[in-house]
Amino acid sequence: MLDKNGIAKRIAKEIKDGYYVNLGIGIPTLVANFIPEGINVVLQSENGLLGMGPFPFEGEEDADLINAGKQTITTLPGSSIFDSAMSFGMIRSQKIDLTILGAMEVSENGDIANWKIPGKMVKGMGGAMDLVASAKNIIVAMQHVNKAGESKLLPKCSLPLTGVSCIRKVVTELAVLDILPEGGFKLVERAPGVSVDYIRQATAGKLFADDNAPEMIID
Amino acid sequence: MLDKNGIAKRIAKEIKDGYYVNLGIGIPTLVANFIPEGINVVLQSENGLLGMGPFPFEGEEDADLINAGKQTITTLPGSSIFDSAMSFGMIRSQKIDLTILGAMEVSENGDIANWKIPGKMVKGMGGAMDLVASAKNIIVAMQHVNKAGESKLLPKCSLPLTGVSCIRKVVTELAVLDILPEGGFKLVERAPGVSVDYIRQATAGKLFADDNAPEMIID
Amino acid sequence: MINKVVAGADEAISDIKNGSTLMLGGFGLCGIPENCIAALVRKGVKELTCISNNAGVDDFGIGLMLQQHQVKKMISSYVGENAEFERQLLSGELEVELIPQGTLATRCMAAGYGMPAIFTPAGVGTEVAEGKETRNFNGKDYLMEYAFDADFALVKAWKGDTAGNLIFRSTSRNFNPVMAMAGKITIAEVEELVEPGVLDPDHIHTPGVYVHRIFQGANYEKRIEQRTVRPRN
Amino acid sequence: MINKVVAGADEAISDIKNGSTLMLGGFGLCGIPENCIAALVRKGVKELTCISNNAGVDDFGIGLMLQQHQVKKMISSYVGENAEFERQLLSGELEVELIPQGTLATRCMAAGYGMPAIFTPAGVGTEVAEGKETRNFNGKDYLMEYAFDADFALVKAWKGDTAGNLIFRSTSRNFNPVMAMAGKITIAEVEELVEPGVLDPDHIHTPGVYVHRIFQGANYEKRIEQRTVRPRN
Numbered sequence: 001m002l003d004k005n006g007i008a009k010r011i012a013k014e015i016k017d018g019y020y021v022n023l024g025i026g027i028p029t030l031v032a033n034f035i036p037e038g039i040n041v042v043l044q045s046e047n048g049l050l051g052m053g054p055f056p057f058e059g060e061e062d063a064d065l066i067n068a069g070k071q072t073i074t075t076l077p078g079s080s081i082f083d084s085a086m087s088f089g090m091i092r093s094q095k096i097d098l099t100i101l102g103a104m105e106v107s108e109n110g111d112i113a114n115w116k117i118p119g120k121m122v123k124g125m126g127g128a129m130d131l132v133a134s135a136k137n138i139i140v141a142m143q144h145v146n147k148a149g150e151s152k153l154l155p156k157c158s159l160p161l162t163g164v165s166c167i168r169k170v171v172t173e174l175a176v177l178d179i180l181p182e183g184g185f186k187l188v189e190r191a192p193g194v195s196v197d198y199i200r201q202a203t204a205g206k207l208f209a210d211d212n213a214p215e216m217i218i219d
Numbered sequence: 220m221l222d223k224n225g226i227a228k229r230i231a232k233e234i235k236d237g238y239y240v241n242l243g244i245g246i247p248t249l250v251a252n253f254i255p256e257g258i259n260v261v262l263q264s265e266n267g268l269l270g271m272g273p274f275p276f277e278g279e280e281d282a283d284l285i286n287a288g289k290q291t292i293t294t295l296p297g298s299s300i301f302d303s304a305m306s307f308g309m310i311r312s313q314k315i316d317l318t319i320l321g322a323m324e325v326s327e328n329g330d331i332a333n334w335k336i337p338g339k340m341v342k343g344m345g346g347a348m349d350l351v352a353s354a355k356n357i358i359v360a361m362q363h364v365n366k367a368g369e370s371k372l373l374p375k376c377s378l379p380l381t382g383v384s385c386i387r388k389v390v391t392e393l394a395v396l397d398i399l400p401e402g403g404f405k406l407v408e409r410a411p412g413v414s415v416d417y418i419r420q421a422t423a424g425k426l427f428a429d430d431n432a433p434e435m436i437i438d
Numbered sequence: 439m440i441n442k443v444v445a446g447a448d449e450a451i452s453d454i455k456n457g458s459t460l461m462l463g464g465f466g467l468c469g470i471p472e473n474c475i476a477a478l479v480r481k482g483v484k485e486l487t488c489i490s491n492n493a494g495v496d497d498f499g500i501g502l503m504l505q506q507h508q509v510k511k512m513i514s515s516y517v518g519e520n521a522e523f524e525r526q527l528l529s530g531e532l533e534v535e536l537i538p539q540g541t542l543a544t545r546c547m548a549a550g551y552g553m554p555a556i557f558t559p560a561g562v563g564t565e566v567a568e569g570k571e572t573r574n575f576n577g578k579d580y581l582m583e584y585a586f587d588a589d590f591a592l593v594k595a596w597k598g599d600t601a602g603n604l605i606f607r608s609t610s611r612n613f614n615p616v617m618a619m620a621g622k623i624t625i626a627e628v629e630e631l632v633e634p635g636v637l638d639p640d641h642i643h644t645p646g647v648y649v650h651r652i653f654q655g656a657n658y659e660k661r662i663e664q665r666t667v668r669p670r671n
Numbered sequence: 672m673i674n675k676v677v678a679g680a681d682e683a684i685s686d687i688k689n690g691s692t693l694m695l696g697g698f699g700l701c702g703i704p705e706n707c708i709a710a711l712v713r714k715g716v717k718e719l720t721c722i723s724n725n726a727g728v729d730d731f732g733i734g735l736m737l738q739q740h741q742v743k744k745m746i747s748s749y750v751g752e753n754a755e756f757e758r759q760l761l762s763g764e765l766e767v768e769l770i771p772q773g774t775l776a777t778r779c780m781a782a783g784y785g786m787p788a789i790f791t792p793a794g795v796g797t798e799v800a801e802g803k804e805t806r807n808f809n810g811k812d813y814l815m816e817y818a819f820d821a822d823f824a825l826v827k828a829w830k831g832d833t834a835g836n837l838i839f840r841s842t843s844r845n846f847n848p849v850m851a852m853a854g855k856i857t858i859a860e861v862e863e864l865v866e867p868g869v870l871d872p873d874h875i876h877t878p879g880v881y882v883h884r885i886f887q888g889a890n891y892e893k894r895i896e897q898r899t900v901r902p903r904n
Contacts (some may be wrong), residue, residue, distance in 0.1 A: 040673045059667075063660035066663070079872045081611055083615040091785070093782065130558070172496075259441070261440055283702065290897040297603065301642075302846070303773075303846045308777075348774075349791070405696070512684070640838070
């Protein structure tokens with residue numbers, strides 16, 4: 001079973017040389033720490049930056065330079081700054097190769113719910129609806145089951161949707177799963193030490209799982 | 220009867236302190252030479268400049284700095300440069316207070332034709348259709364009659380239109396005329412030495428003319 | 439050039455009235471019009487509709503106006519990190535319209551560019567689409583969203599000149615340029631106000647034609663919401 | 672950063688084929704991609720559809736491609752000053768679609784911003800409106816105009832870095848940034864190519880994500896169409 005860093009590490013392997021990538025808040029942010037050496041990747045922050053660098057050294061924080069999670073960050077040589085309209089313009093026109101974001105629920109047809117729980121205070125969707133509606137390649141980083149032990153990979157989302165039929169890959173603490181165009185989760189890799197049966201029980205949506213599905217290789 | 224400079228001079232009197240103004244090619248360009256002293260006006264050139272200055276001194280021409288008539292020009296302190304989308308964005312959102320342009324024909328309901336003569340080589344409308352469709356205040360600078368002696372102020376335009384019901388004021392070699400919201404040209408001022416009868420004969424469209432219409436004062 | 443300078447924030451916002459619709463630039467607390475917000479609190483105008491990506495924190499940004507019960511409605515994409523906001527929302531005192539961040543930015547741009555409506559795929563098939571026209575182009579569904587109609591836009595820039603030209607610094611740019619274009623009256627506060635000619639025309643982000651009033655702000659606090667750092671080695 | 676550098680114009684345009692749709696930046700002869708045009712003439716591709724505000728003059732700019740009969744269709748707002756153009760047009764060899772300049776710019780922007788269509792009042796009630804959807808918003812009529820769909824955008828910038836970031840100089844900016852955003856493949860030629868980090872991130876007009884190939888051009892002629900000067904006193 002993977003911890004958060006393990007999920008981030010596994011997702012990092014999906015990033016290819018030359019990709020522009022948007023990382024959501026939470027586990028997706030951790031992915032930046034595991035981008036393989038020698039691969040040129042540019043991180044977009046939707047508040048208006050291409051080429052997001054690491055956190056600043058202590059004492060060098062700049063209040064005018066933050067990411068979409070409102071964290072102080074840095075630029076890199078070759079960074080560019082732009083306004084919010086251009087930022088979502090490049091998202092809508094699919095200039096971003098890969099979007100990685102978290103989810104509360106994902107359905108077997110690729111719907112995602114990650115912004116609202118009825119009855120609880122709703123903070124808002126931020127840029128998530130724009131990202132999922134536009135991105136050509138979206139990976140969801142999430143826990144396979146919630147704290148009550150219920151599957152978050154469902155036949156149909158129960159929570160209000162963020163986007164429809166948009167997710168194609170999910171990475172959880174248990175597995176890597178593709179969402180098939182015709183519907184259903186396809187088990188691609190198991191987390192180390194996790195059995196196919198365990199994944200089957202943790203997946204409420206339709207699962208296509210080969211008993212010989214390979215274990216993932218992370219490091 | 221006014222010459223071209225006279226028409227430009229008279230139009231310049233319509234420019235108020237604090238105006239952003241777009242000047243078309245031809246007589247409108249001459250208006251810049253007659254903007255009263257002490258009035259702060261910013262000229263927009265729709266190829267992407269606010270704050271158009273005079274022609275450069277000989278030897279200081281810059282191929283990268285031209286106006287919409289493709290003439291070499293200069294900037295002024297406080298000028299700004301922008302792309303064509305923003306330029307027409309500010310035109311459409313009515314940030315330009317006054318547009319002055321030429322016309323082949325104007326009708327009594329404010330239609331304008333100035334881009335196409337069927338059977339002749341058509342060069343294009345450039346930015347004229349955008350300007351007339353959006354500007355809140357448009358003055359047409361034109362000759363009252365064509366070379367054949369026919370009126371260009373008509374009940375209805377005969378040439379293909381550039382814009383519909385958009386012109387509110389016309390300045391010709393003979394007169395200043397308002398176009399009334401309910402239709403019809405209203406004589407506001409006569410050119411020096413031109414009689415109301417003369418203007419009546421030169422105007423094919425409906426004319427509302429007071430026999431005591433004043434002569435214009437230009438200098 | 440046309441001089442847009444006013445003495446300060448109080449003069450700049452003097453005609454903002456109860457019930458006005460305002461756009462406020464900034465993302466989180468980054469690039470917010472601190473001086474204008476302080477002046478609005480001093481003036482005490484109420485029943486405001488605020489279009490702003492976020493709603494500040496309890497004791498800074500729009501949070502200061504919430505404390506004084508000046509806001510009737512927020513139109514935002516994300517409103518976390520604000521206990522007073524939550525209290526007013528749950529009590530029914532405050533109305534909130536949550537819209538996707540890109541839709542928010544593009545509805546501002548539409549106003550500035552004189553486009554009455556735009557099409558975006560954001561929110562198709564979700565509750566955001568309820569009551570909106572959906573239209574298919576090339577096999578993909580889009581929502582039609584209308585340009586905003588704001589009485590005032592309050593923006594914060596780094597440098598500005600007396601003709602109203604603005605330059606933003608780093609990611610404090612965010613929503614400021616698109617809101618500057620979109621306000622019927624646009625008020626810009628800047629850290630440094632200079633004479634015309636000091637700013638390179640090629641570097642200007644917001645041409646002065648969009649800015650109706652400009653002043654040099656004071657005492658910028660520029661609070662940081664999430665101070666994240668890394669150790670030196 | 673991602674390196675977008677190619678050796679030169681010939682490599683940059685090597686996959687432009689007969690029948691491709693191209694956007695070409697520039698206004699008149701100002702800010703046109705001179706090196707790319709020369710390479711297209713060398714390559715001899717034909718049946719091109721060119722989206723460009725103007726069509727050059729007889730012996731410069733797109734006029735050079737017209738001389739070689741490489742252009743099937745021009746989509747422009749103004750095409751004067753070109754005798755060969757007129758000859759081909761009258762002989763039926765060349766197809767021309769004239770559209771308002773703001774519509775041209777905005778249809779580029781729409782493509783770059785992922786908006787399938789936009790609304791503009793330009794051309795309402797004229798022959799430009801024929802066959803187009805007209806829609807009324809707030810009492811005013813607008814035409815719906817579609818985003819352009821161009822295989823390649825060829826733009827000319829002043830400075831660029833290896834990551835594809837572009838800075839334009841003065842009014843040679845014009846259509847270049849909106850076309851840079853709009854091409855499926857965007858090729859940028861620059862007067863000066865620098866390493867990442869040389870250009871200030873706040874000064875960049877076109878972020879590198881929009882640019883697929885970049886090279887330093889050579890022998891810029893930058894011809895002036897209307898040399899207008901004033902005497903020194």
